[in-house]
Amino acid sequence: xxxxSPPSAADHAGQYLALKARDARFDGRFFTGVTSTGIxxxxxxxxxxxxxxxxxxxxxxxQAEAAGFRPCMRCRPELAPSGLQxxxxxxxxxxxxxxxxxxxxxxxxxxxxxxxxxxxxxxxVAERLGVSERHLRRIFEALWGVSPLxxxxxxxxxxAKQLLxxxxxxxxxxxxxxxxxxxxxxxxxxxAQYRLQPRALRSAAGRSxxxxxxxxxxxxxxxxxxxxxxFFALRSLAGVEQVDVxxxxxxxxxxxxxxxxxxxxxxxxQFAPAQSEVRITVSESLASALPLVMARMRSLxxxxxxxxxxxxxxxxxxxxxxxxxxxxxxxxxxxAVRAVxxxxxxxxxxxxxxxxxxxxFGAPLETPLDGLTHLFPTPQxxxxxxxxxxxxxxxxxxxxxxxxxxATAVADGQLTLNPSADVSATLAALQxxxxxxxxxxxxxxxxxxxxxxxxxxxxxxxxKALGVREQPRPAVAAEQASQxxxxxRSYATVRAWSLLN
Numbered sequence: 001x002x003x004x005s006p007p008s009a010a011d012h013a014g015q016y017l018a019l020k021a022r023d024a025r026f027d028g029r030f031f032t033g034v035t036s037t038g039i040x041x042x043x044x045x046x047x048x049x050x051x052x053x054x055x056x057x058x059x060x061x062x063q064a065e066a067a068g069f070r071p072c073m074r075c076r077p078e079l080a081p082s083g084l085q086x087x088x089x090x091x092x093x094x095x096x097x098x099x100x101x102x103x104x105x106x107x108x109x110x111x112x113x114x115x116x117x118x119x120x121x122x123x124x125v126a127e128r129l130g131v132s133e134r135h136l137r138r139i140f141e142a143l144w145g146v147s148p149l150x151x152x153x154x155x156x157x158x159x160a161k162q163l164l165x166x167x168x169x170x171x172x173x174x175x176x177x178x179x180x181x182x183x184x185x186x187x188x189x190x191x192a193q194y195r196l197q198p199r200a201l202r203s204a205a206g207r208s209x210x211x212x213x214x215x216x217x218x219x220x221x222x223x224x225x226x227x228x229x230x231f232f233a234l235r236s237l238a239g240v241e242q243v244d245v246x247x248x249x250x251x252x253x254x255x256x257x258x259x260x261x262x263x264x265x266x267x268x269x270q271f272a273p274a275q276s277e278v279r280i281t282v283s284e285s286l287a288s289a290l291p292l293v294m295a296r297m298r299s300l301x302x303x304x305x306x307x308x309x310x311x312x313x314x315x316x317x318x319x320x321x322x323x324x325x326x327x328x329x330x331x332x333x334x335x336a337v338r339a340v341x342x343x344x345x346x347x348x349x350x351x352x353x354x355x356x357x358x359x360x361f362g363a364p365l366e367t368p369l370d371g372l373t374h375l376f377p378t379p380q381x382x383x384x385x386x387x388x389x390x391x392x393x394x395x396x397x398x399x400x401x402x403x404x405x406x407a408t409a410v411a412d413g414q415l416t417l418n419p420s421a422d423v424s425a426t427l428a429a430l431q432x433x434x435x436x437x438x439x440x441x442x443x444x445x446x447x448x449x450x451x452x453x454x455x456x457x458x459x460x461x462x463x464k465a466l467g468v469r470e471q472p473r474p475a476v477a478a479e480q481a482s483q484x485x486x487x488x489r490s491y492a493t494v495r496a497w498s499l500l501n
C-alpha cells in the first residue's frame with residue numbers, strides 16, 4: 001500500500017520559495033502553518049511572509065487543523081482549490097488499490113449531495129465502497145495522514161466559514177448546509193476549533209444582492225478561460241445557457257434534487273483572471289443547496305485541476321496545452337443526453353437537437369437574466385417521451401431508445417452520474433444500455449464523472465489530431481499511444497482536440 005513519504009528539507013525549501021513569491025500555481029497544493037501565530041495560510045496569502053523557522057507545511061487543510069492551526073481570515077483557505085487531484089495522481093498511475101480506495105473515500109466525504117440528511121458516517125462510506133469501516137479508516141490515515149473524521153470535520157467547518165463570511169444566511173441554515181445535526185453542535189465545534197463564535201465572521205460585504213448570493217472560488221493558473229468558454233459556447237443550448245467569451249462570463253439555469261425537494265434557479269459565473277478566481281452568483285431559490293451548487297460549479301469549470309502535475313506528464317506530447325481544462329457539467333444526466341445526441345453528427349447538429357429537446361420537454365423558468373428561459377428536461381420527462389415526440393424533433397430511433405434507457409436508469413436510481421460514482425461500475429452500466437458504446441461511456445466519464453483518465457479511443461476527431469486516422473485500426477492505435485499519458489488521458493484528449501481548432 002502506498003504511504004506518503006515524509007516531506008524532505010528540499011520540499012520545504014521549495015514550498016517556502018513558493019510562499020515568498022505568493023505563487024498561485026501552488027494554491028491548495030500545500031498550506032503553511034505559522035507556529036508564532038497558530039494560523040495556517042494559502043501560499044497566495046498577502047500577509048507578511050513568516051520566518052522559515054516558524055513555518056510548518058501541510059498537504060491538506062485537515063492536516064493543518066489536526067495539528068492545531070486555525071484558518072487565516074485574510075487568505076481564507078476555504079477558497080483554495082482542492083489538492084486531492086495531485087495527491088491522488090500516484091494512486092491512479094500505479095493502480096494502487098488501497099490508495100484509490102482512500103481517494104474515493106475522500107471524494108465521497110467531499111460530496112455535498114451526501115450532506116442533505118446530515119454528514120455521512122464512515123460506516124455509510126465504507127458500505128458504499130464495499131469494504132469494512134476499520135479497513136477504510138486504516139488506509140485513509142495511511143494515505144492522507146489524518147483520520148476520516150478529521151478530514152470531514154475540516155470540510156464541514158470550512159464550508160460553514162465560507163457561507164458565514166460571504167452570505168447572510170441564518171446560522172441555523174448554514175449549520176445544516178455544512179452537515180451539522182444541530183446548531184448547538186455546530187457552535188460548539190466551531191468555537192473549539194477556531195476559537196471564535198460563528199457570528200464573529202459576519203461581514204457587511206457578505207450580503208446577497210438583488211441579483212442573488214455572491215460567492216468566490218479560486219483555481220490554480222494557468223487556466224485558458226477563453227478556450228474553456230469557447231468549448232461551452234459552441235455547445236450552448238438556447239434557453240438553458242448563455243456564454244460570453246469576450247467578458248469571460250457563463251450563465252445557465254439549474255435544477256437540483258436536495259433533501260427530498262427539487263430546487264430550480266440559475267447561476268452566473270464570472271472569471272477574474274488577475275485573482276485566479278471565479279465570482280459565482282447564485283439565485284436565492286438555490287440557497288438551500290449552496291454547497292452542492294458550489295461543487296457543481298467547480299466541477300463544471302474543472303477548478304480543482306492541478307496544471308503542474310498534469311503538464312509534467314503531457315508536455316512532451318502537447319507542449320502548448322498547460323492552460324486547458326476538461327470541461328465538466330452541472331448535471332450528469334444532462335451531459336449523458338447531450339453525448340447521445342452528439343453521436344456521429346456535428347457539434348452544431350447536436351446543439352440544434354438539444355435546443356429542440358429543451359423547448360419541447362424542458363420546464364419554463366423565469367429568471368432576471370436575458371436568454372435563460374428553460375430548465376434542461378428531467379429524466380422523468382424523457383423516459384415518458386414517445387417515439388413520435390422524439391422523432392418529430394429529428395432524433396433517430398436508435399438514439400430515442402438510448403435516451404429513454406438512460407432516463408429510466410437515472411430516474412430509477414440504477415445509474416449515478418457524478419464525480420463520486422464508481423468509474424468502472426458506471427462504465428459497465430452505461431455500455432449495458434442500448435445505443436451506448438465505449439466512446440459515449442468514456443465521454444460521459446470524462447465530463448460527468450470527472451475521471452482524469454477517461455479516453456474515447458474511437459473518437460474520429462481524436463484520430464485526426466493524433467495522426468492515426470489512416471491506420472487500419474485507428475482506435476487501437478490511439479489507445480496504444482495514450483498509455484504514456486496516464487493518468488491524465490482526459491486532459492490529453494482535450495489537448496489533442498485543441499490542435500484541430
